[in-house]
Amino acid sequence: MKAQTQNPSSARPLARRALLGMAAAAMLAGASWPALAAEDAASYPSKMIRITVPNPAGGTSDVLGRLLAKELGEMLKQPVIVENKAGGNGNIGAAYVAKSAPDGYNLLLLDMSVLTIGPSVQPQTTYSPKDLTPIAIPAYSPHLLVVKNDLPVKNLDELAAYAKKSAKPISFGTPLASISQLAGILLAQDKGFEFNVIGYKGGAQALADLAGGQIDSAMASVIATNQLVKGGKVKAIAVTSAKPFAATPGVATVASQIPGFVTGSWQGLLAPANTPPAILDKLQDTINKIVARPEFAKHLEELGSEPSGMNRQQIAEWMKTETTRWGKVVKDNNIKAE
Known part of the structure; x- marks a missing residue:
């Protein structure tokens, strides 16, 4: 039996149609990502949220984390727990969250100096501060x-x-x-x-x-x-x-006496990089509502702190400035982590 052959000229339109179909599907898929992200944010959270504190229980970050967990759980209608992962000057817990799925269910609460001076005094870590994205700084002392x-x-x-x-x-x-x-x-x-x-x-x-x-x-x-x-x-x-x-x-x-001399402990809440912006915005808005409550503000004042008032974009810029500022001090004074 004679094998049938296909006319190349007739195959080309079919191939073009297939390619166009694939391109259209890709475009539709790409166009659907914002909708999916918005849908995810609308349904977020649908399960338990974990806040990692990279310090032992009883410290500043731990106390604040537990206060926030209680308030977040009530407002988001899902359980929020605090898990302590101490060690490595805060880097063990930070690395754990940095490597977690960027879905809003693994968050990090720590003194931001771990991220702003860490690259200068302890450059050899298993993660980069760029692997994390800020949500809010609920307390500054x-x-x-x-x-x-x-x-x-x-x-x-x-x-x-x-x-x-x-x-x-x-x-x-x-x-x-x-x-x-x-x-x-x-x-x-x-x-x-x-x-x-x-x-x-x-x-x-x-x-x-x-x-x-x-x-x-x-x-x-x-x-x-x-x-x-x-x-x-x-x-x-x-x-x-x-x-x-x-x-x-x-x-x-x-x-x-020294204009611009501002230092302290900024307690920041962060998520893994690439967490959908809509989820970050939802968390930021929720934190802002929590710290605005008179009872929570009173807790902060009793602790010796106050909310910073910076939004996510301002925190990101502040982190860059602080990293440069302290990097110079470290270099000029030859400071190294032991």
């Missing part, structure tokens, strides 16, 4: 510069003058390669003196030694320091907020 009670200074000018004439450098307790160390170094340089940095594994240990009179000074968030100040264990001489801070009445800002 500025640094409080505190000194031991018998140090004869009451403000920043007196501290600088005392340091310049003292035969022994003022000791400054801090976790090494931390935001508090970098902030202390930058402050001292701007005021024309140098601290004798004493390294600690954690900020709580430094503050305990300060209260006991073993070291002269320390710098930590208002959340960590304010109870010691209120209890008369240490003296507060400056706060690093842009304007006078509600939780530290009567304490002068560093910015009043």
Whole structure:
């Protein structure tokens, strides 16, 4: 039997039609992505949300995370749990979320300094800060510069003058390669003196030694320091907020003497990169509603913090600026994580 052959000229229109059909299908599929994303956001969340805190239970991020989890669960009508994944200066938990599916069900709550100074002091990590995208900064707590009670200074000018004439450098307790160390170094340089940095594994240990009179000074968030100040264990001489801070009445800002000097603990909520913008917007709007509640605002003030007020785009720009700022301090002072 003679094999049938197809006329090439008749095959070409068929091939063209097939290609056009495939192209049209691809275009339709592409056009449907925004609709699918919007649909996903409309139905989100449909199951439990996990907030990873890359620190042990009981710390600032953990306390805030549990407050937020309760409020988010009530507003989103789904359970929200907090899971602690401590270690690696916050990088273990951050890497876990960075590598999670970008679907809004695995979120990260941490001190943003892990991401803004991390690339400079600890460049060898299993993830990049670019693998995460910001949602909100529900709480900001500025640094409080505190000194031991018998140090004869009451403000920043007196501290600088005392340091310049003292035969022994003022000791400054801090976790090494931390935001508090970098902030202390930058402050001292701007005021024309140098601290004798004493390294600690954690900020709580430094503050305990300060209260006991073993070291002269320390710098930590208002959340960590304010109870010691209120209890008369240490003296507060400056706060690093842009304007006078509600939780530290009567304490002068560093910015009043060094324009633009703002540091502290920004507690940020983030999601994996490529999470649909509509889901990020829904989470951001929900967080904004939560922090606007009088009861939640009161909780923040009692902790020694306040919401930052930045939106997602502003946070992303702020992260770039902070990374550059602290990268210079790290390089100029040859600071490395142990």
